[in-house]
Amino acid sequence: xxxxxxxxxxxxxxxxxxxxxxxxxxxxxxxxxxxxxxxxxxxxxxxxxxxxxxxxxxxxxxxxxxxxxxxxxxxxxxxxxxxxxxxxxxxxxxxxxxxxxxxxxxxxxxxxxxxxxxxxxxxxxxxxxxxxxxxxxxxxxxxxxxxxxxxxxxxxxxxxxxxxxxxxxxxxxxxxxxxxxxxxxxxxxxxxxxxxxxxxxxxxxxxxxxxxxxxxxxxxxxxxxxxxxxxxxxxxxxxxxxxxxxxxxxxxxxxxxxxxxxxxxxxxxxxxxxxxxxxxxxxxxxxxxxxxxxxxxxxxxxxxxxxxxxxxxxxxxxxxxxxxxxxxxxxxxxxxxxxxxxxxxxxxxxxxxxxxxxxxxxxxxxxxxxxxxxxxxxxxxxxxxxxxxxxxxxxxxxxxxxxxxxxxxxxxxxxxxxxxxxxxxxxxxxxxxxxxxxxxxxxxxxxxxxxxxxxxxxxxxxxxxxxxxxxxxxxxxxxxxxxxxxxxxxxxxx
Numbered sequence: 001x002x003x004x005x006x007x008x009x010x011x012x013x014x015x016x017x018x019x020x021x022x023x024x025x026x027x028x029x030x031x032x033x034x035x036x037x038x039x040x041x042x043x044x045x046x047x048x049x050x051x052x053x054x055x056x057x058x059x060x061x062x063x064x065x066x067x068x069x070x071x072x073x074x075x076x077x078x079x080x081x082x083x084x085x086x087x088x089x090x091x092x093x094x095x096x097x098x099x100x101x102x103x104x105x106x107x108x109x110x111x112x113x114x115x116x117x118x119x120x121x122x123x124x125x126x127x128x129x130x131x132x133x134x135x136x137x138x139x140x141x142x143x144x145x146x147x148x149x150x151x152x153x154x155x156x157x158x159x160x161x162x163x164x165x166x167x168x169x170x171x172x173x174x175x176x177x178x179x180x181x182x183x184x185x186x187x188x189x190x191x192x193x194x195x196x197x198x199x200x201x202x203x204x205x206x207x208x209x210x211x212x213x214x215x216x217x218x219x220x221x222x223x224x225x226x227x228x229x230x231x232x233x234x235x236x237x238x239x240x241x242x243x244x245x246x247x248x249x250x251x252x253x254x255x256x257x258x259x260x261x262x263x264x265x266x267x268x269x270x271x272x273x274x275x276x277x278x279x280x281x282x283x284x285x286x287x288x289x290x291x292x293x294x295x296x297x298x299x300x301x302x303x304x305x306x307x308x309x310x311x312x313x314x315x316x317x318x319x320x321x322x323x324x325x326x327x328x329x330x331x332x333x334x335x336x337x338x339x340x341x342x343x344x345x346x347x348x349x350x351x352x353x354x355x356x357x358x359x360x361x362x363x364x365x366x367x368x369x370x371x372x373x374x375x376x377x378x379x380x381x382x383x384x385x386x387x388x389x390x391x392x393x394x395x396x397x398x399x400x401x402x403x404x405x406x407x408x409x410x411x412x413x414x415x416x417x418x419x420x421x422x423x424x425x426x427x428x429x430x431x432x433x434x435x436x437x438x439x440x441x442x443x444x445x446x447x448x449x450x451x452x453x454x455x456x457x458x459x460x461x462x463x464x465x466x467x468x469x470x471x472x473x474x475x476x477x478x479x480x481x482x483x484x485x486x487x488x489x490x491x492x493x494x
């Protein structure tokens with residue numbers, strides 16, 4: 001499409017009509033600074049889990065407070081190690097698409113396609129889950145002890161999805177502003193809980209200190225239970241990889257990407273520890289494990305007059321996490337289309353706002369499909385191992401590029417053994433659930449991932465193409481007022 005040898009391509013005419021100023025290049029703009037990057041990482045990691053049910057780590061630690069807090073800390077360190085590996089790749093190759101772009105560069109087109117094939121199923125389902133959870137918390141206060149109607153929740157979830165999809169498709173600045181506001185709100189709520197716990201500890205009441213006096217005195221969990229506790233903790237830190245999806249739009253990425261990572265991950269780890277300590281100060285381990293919403297129970301004990309703040313904070317936290325997740329998913333679709341792994345229309349930019357509007361529409365449509373028959377979301381629970389499979393492949397990509405492209409400019413370099421450790425951790429997290437609790441669903445998930453070959457071979461490898469697709473693309477291009485980017489970021493780093 002748009003071959004220069006044959007003159008102007010059919011998709012280039014709209015670009016000349018609407019751009020006016022030929023000195024401006026049609027491409028994503030670097031508008032995301034250090035503070036915005038910190039907000040995106042924190043906003044993606046911190047969702048509803050830390051407010052609602054941070055019980056998994058404690059439960060699998062056999063209610064041993066010392067072991068549980070140690071695991072929360074260790075999970076934060078592992079997440080920071082992974083984020084630093086990603087920081088090297090993001091500064092050396094600041095491309096949209098995150099892991100997808102780096103796997104494609106280091107390991108080739110097929111592994112990258114398997115990644116995006118799987119991600120186009122799991123990530124929209126995750127967004128659908130967040131939207132439904134937001135709808136649950138937003139509607140339930142109006143129904144008291146009764147359950148809110150499912151139809152109402154689905155309609156509200158769809159409304160939120162499309163509102164954020166349109167917002168992200170129209171303005172990067174507005175999307176980052178929304179992210180900043182909701183990240184600040186959720187961190188204020190976590191600060192209230194964390195500071196409340198510190199105040200109670202400083203007062204030194206016996207009932208508040210008893211859980212920490214002999215923190216390791218309870219039963220010590222065995223190796224499999226500790227591994228399961230790590231699973232739960234690392235799940236709570238999920239999202240630390242999000243910054244690389246917006247590397248192409250980062251201002252001064254060689255400086256801001258490492259600095260952002262080194263700020264956001266320690267901050268999240270500190271807040272997670274403070275919040276868990278606060279919960280343990282007010283509630284016993286058994287009360288925490290049995291509570292449906294730990295933060296609400298905590299608020300009823302400590303600040304009963306304004307306990308309503310916590311459900312509102314949970315809804316705000318989910319909203320912020322959904323916004324950042326949709327932002328990054330749009331960039332993944334955009335990068336996949338630029339590489340020829342998704343329809344060409346998805347790689348085009350809006351000629352007025354220079355945003356990947358078609359990519360945002362595409363990812364929002366898929367998420368909406370998951371909301372309508374919500375049972376589909378349960379299928380994605382068995383794709384959890386695929387997340388760490390891709391993390392492992394990405395860290396392996398770093399190692400491959402170190403040896404294969406030693407002259408590649410790397411503004412930031414991570415200590416190489418860290419990458420080997422992350423590959424080992426990822427391999428363990430991929431194999432452990434399959435070995436310890438084998439289920440047919442894992443086989444189905446693996447077959448789905450390999451099923452991408454049925455699409456890759458004809459449409460990507462052999463480049464099967466239908467003329468009617470060009471006509472549809474042109475009509476949609478005119479309707480959406482989009483045009484191809486002048487130069488893809490990937491071409492700049494070849």
